Structure formats: structure tokens, C-alpha cells
Amino acid sequence: MSQLRLKLLEPHRTSLEKCVYCPKLSRAACPVSNVEANETVTPWGKMSMAYFAARGDVPLDAGHADPAWACSACFGCRERCDHKNEVATVLTDARAELFARDLAPEGARRVAERFSAREAGRAGELDARSRSAAAAPDAVHVLLGCGYERHAPDVARDALDATExxxxxxxxxxxxxxxxxxxxxxxxxxxxxxxxxxAAEVAPGGRFVAVDPGCARAVRVEYPRAGVSVKAPELFVDLARSSLDRLQRSASERRVRYHDPCQLGRGLDRYDAPREILARITGRPPEEFIHRREHADCSGGGGLLPATRPTSSAAIADARIAEHRALGGGLLVTHCAQSLQRFRTRGEPAEDLASLVARAVAPR
Ligand code: SF4
Ligand code: SF4
Structure with a gap:
């Protein structure tokens, strides 16, 4: 058997071959192919293209590379697949091979180019808070997530207050x-x-809590894959779930509908905890979308989709919002910076679970 020319895909050869010869059972789960109505961006199409590119059956050019970025990393297809194929992971590794050959789409290249400047520019209130806690030996490291810090500083503050x-x-x-x-x-x-x-920043000290589930999954799952060892973070949602008795019922919280973020649900297997927290705060279980838990539909915010395929990303978010409103509306609550940003920028005044927890937590 000849080696694949995209080396990072070698460990995924079996998954790729299963997809190439599959009757596309996961097709209906893919938010991207659902809005684009294009066979090339079904899970089957993207895996086939990655496999053909890896084998040398198609030229390595921008056109054949592009489908690897047509994925919101939602893991929805995995739940419909008899083999539980990790399409998102395979495509993530395909992106690395293609990026290294200068074949990434413009939106992805722009994100990479701006990353250092954005990281250097993170400052202000959070840095002041960081400095004031520096001397406290029991300070909890909190990984908020750049998405919250940049696009939802209200939630970043709430998450810090609630964690504290x-x-x-x-x-x-x-x-x-x-x-x-x-x-x-x-x-x-x-x-x-x-x-x-x-990893170096959080190595000293005690507890380490992650708020954004995309960041939490990156540290827990993707760092080991990359060979970086790090202390595993606790999840904010687990911290809140373990302190339900500290959360006070609020008469002012409206009827809420919970959206399962892909990274928290399928990515980290947390479905019950957010629902128990919301039930505790509002006095009743949250309303649900038609597809929920393992089969929940994506918000369109993940996998860099807003940067690489903004029209598709917006259409996916619009479909969720339309379903929410058709089911009777209420306060849309999620727990992921990307989903929150998608909903808010598409006109739905969604809130994050962290904000509801911050309002409900009682002082000791
Ligand atoms: S992810 Fe599973 S169901 Fe979907 S095309 Fe691949 S093998 Fe088939
Ligand atoms: S992970 Fe989600 S977006 Fe990516 S191929 Fe699967 S269903 Fe489509």
C-alpha cells in the first residue's frame, strides 16, 4: 500500500476509505451541505476530496483544497455514522497539510495572519484583574476564550465573577x-x-477552569494530539453543576430555550449539566429545539466558518433562529462564544449560560 502524500492523513486512512465507499448516511446532518445544496461539501464529498488529494488522484490546488474548510467542526455527522467517523478531525488535519502548501482559502489565511496582533492586543480590564490576582496563591486560572473577550466582554466578566x-x-x-x-x-x-x-502559563498554581467549550476541548483533546502536555481544565459548566444549591431561583428569568453548542455537547459530552442549571435557575426545564443533545443542529459559528464561508455560516444561524421563533421564542441561551456571537450578530438577543449563573449565584 503506497503512503499518502498528505502524511497527517495516514492515521485516518480507514476512516477516509469508509467514507469514500459509503452511501452517505451522515449527509442530512451536515449544516454546510444543507445550506449550500452541494454534493462536494457533504461529509462524504469532503472526505473523498481529502482522500483523493492525499493519494494524488487530484491536483493539489486551491480548488481541491477548499472543501476541507467547508466544515464547522460540529461533529454532527459522527452521530449519524455507523463507524462514528471523526470527519471534523480528519478535515482539521487535512487543513494543516494544505495550509503548509499555501493552499488555504483567503479567510483562513487572514485569521492566521492576524492572530499574533490580536493576541498582543488583548488588554485592559482583564489584564488588571490578572495582575491583582497574581499575588494570590489560591487564584484560579480561568480560560475565558478569546471569542467572549472580543465579542462578548459582558459574558467574560460574568464568567469571572461566577467562577470567583x-x-x-x-x-x-x-x-x-x-x-x-x-x-x-x-x-x-x-x-x-x-x-x-x-500550558506554561497555567502550569504553576492550583485550579484551572475553562469557560468556552471550544477552548476546553482544544486543551483536553487537541493538545494531547499535538503532543503538548497540560493540566486538564475543569469545565465552567461542571463547576456550576456541582454547586446547584448555590444558585438561586430567579423570578425575572424569562422562559428559556437551550441550544446545545457542538463543542460542549458532542465535543465534550455535556448535555445534562446545562439543562439542570437552567432548570434550577428558572424553576423549570428549558424549552428544546426539535433536534437536541447528540443530534442538535449547529449554529454555524464553529470551525472558522464565519471567516471562510460567511454566507453559509449566516444561513445556518438564521435557520436556528427561525426555528427558535417558530417554536415560540423566549430567551435563547447557549454556552459557547461562537454560537453566542452568531446568534447576536444575526439579530437574536441570545444570552450565555455563564451570565445566568452569575446573576443566580448566591454569596457564601
Ligand atoms: S461519516 Fe460515516 S456515514 Fe458519513 S460518509 Fe463517512 S462513513 Fe458514511
Ligand atoms: S463535522 Fe459538521 S460541518 Fe463538518 S462535515 Fe460533519 S456535519 Fe458537516
Whole structure:
């Protein structure tokens, strides 16, 4: 058997071959092919193209590379697949090979180019908070997620306040970015460097809590894949779930509908905890989307889709919002910076679970 020319895909050869010869059972799960109505961007199409590119059956050019970025890393196809194929992971590795050959789409290249400047520009209130906690030996490292810091600073503050109250210790926002945007862009050396910076920052000290589930999954799953060892973060949602008795029921919280973020649900297997927290705060279980838990539909915010395929990303978010409204509306609650940003920028005043927890947590 000849070696694949895209070496990172060698460990995925079996998955790729299963997809190429498959009757496309996962097709209906893919948010991207659902809005684009294009066979090339079905899970089958993207895996086939990656396999053909890896084998040398098609030229390595931008046109054949592009489908690797037509994925929101939602893991939806895995749940419909008899083989539980990790299409998102395979495509992430395909991106790395293609990026290294200068074949990434413009949106992905732009994200990678701007990454360093954005990381250097993160400052202000959070840095001040970080400095004031620096001397506290029991300070909790909190990985908020750049998405919250840049696009939802209200949620970033709420998450820090809630963590501080629940953990009973000062919080110290982690300054390093987990590097997930670079992983999705395809810049593997950049991602690995970011991972090492973050691992070094959180190595000293005690507890380490991650708020954004994309960041949490990156540290828990993608860092080991990249050979970077790091202390595994607790999830904010687990911290809140373990302190339900500290959450006060609020008469002012409206009827809420919960959207399962892909990275928290399928990515980290957390379905019950957010629902229990919302039930505790509002006094009743949250309303649901038609597809939920393992089969929940993506918001269109992940995998760098807003940068590489903005029209498709917006159409995916619009479909979720339309379903939410058709089912009776209420307060749309999610727990992922990318989903929150997608919903808010498409006109739905969604909230993050962290904000509801911050309002509900009772002082010790
Ligand atoms: S992910 Fe599974 S169901 Fe989908 S095309 Fe591949 S093998 Fe078939
Ligand atoms: S992970 Fe999601 S977006 Fe990517 S191919 Fe599978 S269903 Fe489509």
C-alpha cells in the first residue's frame, strides 16, 4: 500500500476509505451541505476530496483544497455514522497539510495572519484583574476564550465573577489564547506554539477552569494530539453543576430555550449539566429545539466558518433562529462564544449560560 502524500492523513486512512465507499448516511446532518445544496461539501464529498488529494488522484490546488474548510467542526455527522467517523478531525488535519502548501482559502489565511496582533492586543480590564490576582496563591486560572473577550466582554466578566463566587477564590484570566483559530485555519506550527504558551502559563498554581467549550476541548483533546502536555481544565459548566444549591431561583428569568453548542455537547459530552442549571435557575426545564443533545443542529459559528464561508455560516444561524421563533421564542441561551456571537450578530438577543449563573449565584 503506497503512503499518502498528505502524511497527517495516514492515521485516518480507514476512516477516509469508509467514507469514500459509503452511501452517505451522515449527509442530512451536515449544516454546510444543507445550506449550500452541494454534493462536494457533504461529509462524504469532503472526505473523498481529502482522500483523493492525499493519494494524488487530484491536483493539489486551491480548488481541491477548499472543501476541507467547508466544515464547522460540529461533529454532527459522527452521530449519524455507523463507524462514528471523526470527519471534523480528519478535515482539521487535512487543513494543516494544505495550509503548509499555501493552499488555504483567503479567510483562513487572514485569521492566521492576524492572530499574533490580536493576541498582543488583548488588554485592559482583564489584564488588571490578572495582575491583582497574581499575588494570590489560591487564584484560579480561568480560560475565558478569546471569542467572549472580543465579542462578548459582558459574558467574560460574568464568567469571572461566577467562577470567583463558586470557587471561593480570586480568579486570574489566562492571557494566552488556546490557539484554536490557528488549528482551524490550518497553521499547525502556530497552534502548537500557542498550546505551549498556554500550558506554561497555567502550569504553576492550583485550579484551572475553562469557560468556552471550544477552548476546553482544544486543551483536553487537541493538545494531547499535538503532543503538548497540560493540566486538564475543569469545565465552567461542571463547576456550576456541582454547586446547584448555590444558585438561586430567579423570578425575572424569562422562559428559556437551550441550544446545545457542538463543542460542549458532542465535543465534550455535556448535555445534562446545562439543562439542570437552567432548570434550577428558572424553576423549570428549558424549552428544546426539535433536534437536541447528540443530534442538535449547529449554529454555524464553529470551525472558522464565519471567516471562510460567511454566507453559509449566516444561513445556518438564521435557520436556528427561525426555528427558535417558530417554536415560540423566549430567551435563547447557549454556552459557547461562537454560537453566542452568531446568534447576536444575526439579530437574536441570545444570552450565555455563564451570565445566568452569575446573576443566580448566591454569596457564601
Ligand atoms: S461519516 Fe460515516 S456515514 Fe458519513 S460518509 Fe463517512 S462513513 Fe458514511
Ligand atoms: S463535522 Fe459538521 S460541518 Fe463538518 S462535515 Fe460533519 S456535519 Fe458537516
Amino acid at each position: 463566587a463558586l470557587a471561593g477564590a480570586p480568579t486570574r484570566p489566562v492571557r494566552a489564547c488556546c490557539g484554536l483559530p490557528l488549528l482551524y485555519a490550518g497553521d499547525r506550527p502556530g497552534f502548537e506554539a500557542a498550546a505551549r504558551r498556554l
